Amino acid sequence: MTAAAIDRTAVAPAKAGAHAEQIWAWLAEVSDPEIPVISIVDLGIVRDVQLAADGACTVTITPTYSGCPAMQVIADAITDALHAHGLQDVRLQNQLSPAWTTDWMSEAGKAKLQGYGIAPPAQQVIDISGLRAGVGADGALAAISRRAQPRLTVACPNCGSRHTEITSQFGSTPCKALYKCLDCREPFDYFKCH
Ligand SMILES: [Zn+2]
Numbered sequence: 001m002t003a004a005a006i007d008r009t010a011v012a013p014a015k016a017g018a019h020a021e022q023i024w025a026w027l028a029e030v031s032d033p034e035i036p037v038i039s040i041v042d043l044g045i046v047r048d049v050q051l052a053a054d055g056a057c058t059v060t061i062t063p064t065y066s067g068c069p070a071m072q073v074i075a076d077a078i079t080d081a082l083h084a085h086g087l088q089d090v091r092l093q094n095q096l097s098p099a100w101t102t103d104w105m106s107e108a109g110k111a112k113l114q115g116y117g118i119a120p121p122a123q124q125v126i127d128i129s130g131l132r133a134g135v136g137a138d139g140a141l142a143a144i145s146r147r148a149q150p151r152l153t154v155a156c157p158n159c160g161s162r163h164t165e166i167t168s169q170f171g172s173t174p175c176k177a178l179y180k181c182l183d184c185r186e187p188f189d190y191f192k193c194h
Contacts, residue, residue, distance in 0.1 A: 019051050023087070027049070027082075030077050031077075032045075033073040034070050038112045044103075044104025045074065046061055047060045057082060057090050059091070059092055061075065061092060062100045065174070071094070117157050118176065118191055119188060119190040158186045163181070163182040163183050165179065172189055178190075
């Protein structure tokens, strides 16, 4: 029998699936209040979107660090955006565990950060260039990244130099550290890894 295939179509009605996808797309247009070039989806804050049969939408978000003052602004922005798209019943759920990690930031998000003059967290693992060719799966790459962390070098987003030094643990927001490039002399924010 093809019972399994029949079950699968019954459990996931096409309509509900399409809606959740649409909500993710709408959320991808909501900017992070602290770094407007990056969306909250790119940042990895949005963890889950659930759409109930009665139309209630529950968005699960995880703050970039506990006590992040921007979270209320983000929650309001999500609610406003979904209301604007006609969703009446929007519920926000804060999920503190597992804690947000910079691994959840999308590659597109990291690229946007760099374009904005903020060194993205991936910079710290840039020293694996020799290994990269031999690594296929994302999981394997992540494992190597963690091992490579002690040799942290933050590249300057302006000139690319790794000749940089930290000047303050806290940059323009507590999520960021302030660095200075020793070559081009530009100060820059580094998005801290959690
Ligand atoms: Zn520089």
